[in-house]
Amino acid sequence: MWNPIESAPREELEQLQAKRLRDTVERVYHLVLTWCRFTRKGLMSLG
């Protein structure tokens, strides 16, 4: 198996998913604003 997570106990997988989900939500909610505010390209892409 290329990655052992594929056969890990469900609890372990779900903990990993939860952490990654929180990071992703933070990313789409906050980080976008950060780079939009401080980069000219970001502002331009938002029109």
Place this chain on the structure above:
Amino acid sequence: MPFYKKRFDELGLKPAHVKSVEDLKNLPFTTKQDLRDHYPFGLFTTPMDQVVRIHSSSGTTGKPTVVGYTAHDMGVWKEVMARTMSMMNVGPGDVVHNAYGYGLFTGGLGFHYGAEEVGAAVVPSSGGFTKRQLLLMKDFGATVLCSTPSFALHLAEVAKDEGYDLKKDFKIRAGFFGAEPASEGLRNALRDAWGLVYIEAYGLSEIIGPGVASGCPYGNLHVFEDHFIPEVIDTETGEVLPDGQEGELVFTTVTKQALPIIRYRTKDITVLHREPCKCGRTITIMESVKGRADDMLIVNGVNVFPSQVEHVLTKLEGITPNYVIVLDKKGVLDKLEVWVEVDDRTFADGIGALETLKTKLQQEMLNELYINVRVKLVEPKTLERSMGKAKRIIDKREAEGLKS
């Protein structure tokens, strides 16, 4: 205001409200239309100078949908494609004949990276040029074939016509097939023709491309859910359905940088299971996609998926899996006709045998679809062959503006 911030605010949601995967159900959906509305890069969450790859749909049904990858995202893609390849222990010494299309379509490059990542030799043949492909497969000693199932069947037919002995002249041990639905009958036809293990590959460019889920040698399709969290929802209400219940598949990407997507509605109809598989994997199993909500035909008020038609066709002897569904109007009623090629032996049996087969097929269609279907048997090798995704439906009702 950025897309997701706006959506979250409308629902009164803050990132702090998301603590576990259970909370996913409260988050807003993303649709293909959202991607189109923000064409080309409006949903990207990294500056463009961090984007190293851009793919796009053909845009035949509307504005193209554009997807981007950072170097990190390319790493994720390679990893999940390597995991796909490792389902059949593909590695050094294997020759992977990759007949998926290269270019804006993610199929060709996705399999290419996966095969390279596991150390196999890749032949980037792309689509078309069937006879040359066969020559290369034989002379290069290809051990793995990657293509759409319909093109793999076409390769087998042409190989037989050209006088090849598929089992003696070729060494194909595994086939990674995807990009279109395939019935069990079509899968068996490919297993029989090539003597290969059929591995189903599932993916969509909005999520990453191929590599979202992969079949294992036991025939179960495993979702790489450490990267893409799956849910199945009621298409009408959007409510999450329990495991074992059929509905629309939804994915949330949790490791992508350039284009993370929250709860993307794929329109693919399937069922999820979370029991461990005989292969040792504990990750979620999704059933093969029954059809796309978009592909579903409504014939005189009855829902019909092309896969149901294919299922009937591949159950019976004497016909090939090459078919076209033709929809038309007769007065106010829809008329469904299926044109299907018979095999050489049945064709040689004469009118009586063909009439018997036609009647049997029409009865089987009625049993499976609950509607009357007119079957038209056609000579072997007369229907157009696909070099990529097969075109199975001709809807003449659309042309007349009469679609139900």
